[in-house]
Amino acid sequence: MITVAATAANTTTTISTLLAIATSFLLLLITSSPTTPKSSNYHTLFLSTSLSSNVSISNHLQALTHSPHIASSEANSQAANYVLKVFTSSNVPSHMASYHVLLSYPLSRSLLLTTTPQEPPFSFSLKQEPYKGDPYAAVSGEVVPTFHAYAKSGTAEGPVVYVNYGRVEDYLSLRKKMGVNVSGCVVLARYGKIFRGDIVKNAYDEGAVGVVVYSDRKDYGGGDDDGGRWFPDSKWLPPSGVQVGSVYQGTGDPSTPGWASSGGDGECERLTKEEVEKEGDVPLIPSLPVSGADGEKILRSIGGPVAEHDWQGSKDAPTYRVGPGPGILNLTFKGQENIASIQNVIGVIEGAEEPDRYVILGNHRDAWTFGAVDPNSGTAALLEIAQRFGKLQKQGWKPRRTIILCNWDAEEYGLIGSTEWVEENRELLASRAVAYLNSDCAVGGAGFNAMATPQLDELIKKATQQVTDPDNSSQSLYEAWTSSGTSPLIIQYTTHCMMISSGCRNLEILCFIGMLQLNVKNLEDEISNKDINLSPILKSIKELEKAAIKINDQRKEIEASKGWRTWKEYQMKVRDVNDRLMMAERAFTDRDGLLGMTWHKHLIYGPTKNNDYGSQSFPGIGDAVRVAKNLQTAESWHRVQHEVWRVSRVIKHASLVLIGQLT
Ligand SMILES: *[C@@H]1O[C@H](CO)[C@@H](O)[C@H](O)[C@H]1NC(C)=O
Ligand SMILES: *[C@@H]1O[C@H](CO)[C@@H](O)[C@H](O)[C@H]1NC(C)=O
Ligand SMILES: *[C@@H]1O[C@H](CO)[C@@H](O)[C@H](O)[C@H]1NC(C)=O
């Protein structure tokens, strides 16, 4: 479905702005019908401070984040009850949607560094230091030890090699430029650029036996720009701070791929540990995250060639070399994987005109630690939105479509709570969901950004034009955004949702066509002088353009015309156009998904094979081209052509849906 993720900032003052933005999306989507003459009044009221002050949202954030609340902990269950209570008391009928899923926790960890055979190995403490005066020091003991969720249990020992960000191109440099082979080594990678699960997978593919990932000062520690300061004096990670996270490459409960972990424990089909490993999404070598300080200590033990310039750290860091060795790392991780109970909280405000069309607003609640920014700045906004909807309902407002508020659990482990719910409700969502708006990390520093499927560009523009810049009341957020130097180019968002797609009346499908043409142009450049025929895509884009112009005209006709014979006839027309727009994005998906990433169904944009955080256009073609350039075989180029055909087919499907006629 159409997805939007919005982030606003400037800690306390902007949280209500985010909420306003979030709601602008909803109201634009929901109440833009002429059947609700007073909708603009409700809209204004919704955005006004008269409904409530910033105190309630601040209290929500406090209530959600007073203790560490990792998925399936008692504290997270209490937070779920809090969300349920706020929804319910806002007159939003709500319930828990619980699942039993495979989660992973650390049992024991150790990391030893041998610098010279004469000396005994150095043992890292693997502890994060609370800072002096930390008001939450008393509960810091409840924080789970730093680890990589779903890391392989075991010991790995070998000479250490520094691999920069652990990307495919970094290994290529190591091999081709520096003559370093990481086979049998423990690699040291720095966080950033790519998803940590891909750091581990890429290392495994290169023959490494273990992976240590650290947060480099240059990227996370104030670097050279902020005088080397860190939290609480600045926003940067302290030297002992460690980024915890999942290294699972799939989506949803690894033991129930493609179906919901519903019912009590033991009541649904579940893969064995061996079968889970065969699926290929859990790592097969152990890994550990470490702090910037520990990473630097390991770097000092590495000799060999000096790493290239952009592999280096901040000014006062030691010179980074790539190894292998002479430092030897011995890494041991023992994890416990067990079936645990998680709770999503679901609230439903039934639509007055189209109760069977869903606009979904969601965010997760679970956090590795306290989760003040990620995710609960977004959950606090979600709760504030629920309360404002409650107040609007008291004044007679009803949404046009059904609004579903979702508070997900176990997102940090791999989008588990949302995925299980979607898997369970797949059929209804596939036919009824109009759009999904996500508000993770809603507040976290200055500036505004949003990511969405390209069809929502115009909507985001309109919404930000209606919101006042929290730092300068004489301009709109849109103006602040455009004048900030970062053009409001809306980045395509890789939807992890299985039910990709959909649309709404405000959808501008036409600019999407320009984007498609540009993608083909880029592709042409990339495969010039290869015998690949791109005309099927060009032809399908032409058809799509015609279909888009046609539906745009139909939309304008509906908006302009006042002389409908009956109200019913008008409603049917609107519904028909909306449905076709909604289905168009779904048409870009393909049941078989992307090769090697079958979970991702969208063939126009998606993640790249070696970076789940990345996004690219025509991801299937892009990956096929990379493979073909590497192998240079007729067969591999033939696969590129196959991917070209696949893309041209989904574009054709989209135009057929827009036209709304059978062939
Ligand atoms: C609420 O807003 C006022 C005025 O902008 C500000 O002074 C105050 O610090 C804010 N309170 C919270 C809890 O964010
Ligand atoms: C790296 O070393 C391993 C083990 O010695 C060897 O099997 C592999 O072929 C080497 N890889 C390259 C690219 O040379
Ligand atoms: C690595 O360290 C562990 C102790 O944490 C030890 O049991 C193991 O023997 C070491 N591995 C090697 C290969 O020395």
Ligand SMILES: *[C@@H]1O[C@H](CO)[C@@H](O)[C@H](O)[C@H]1NC(C)=O
């Ligand atoms: C506030 O916005 C107005 C209108 O865009 C602009 O002229 C003014 O310079 C801004 N003020 C500050 C302090 O940035």
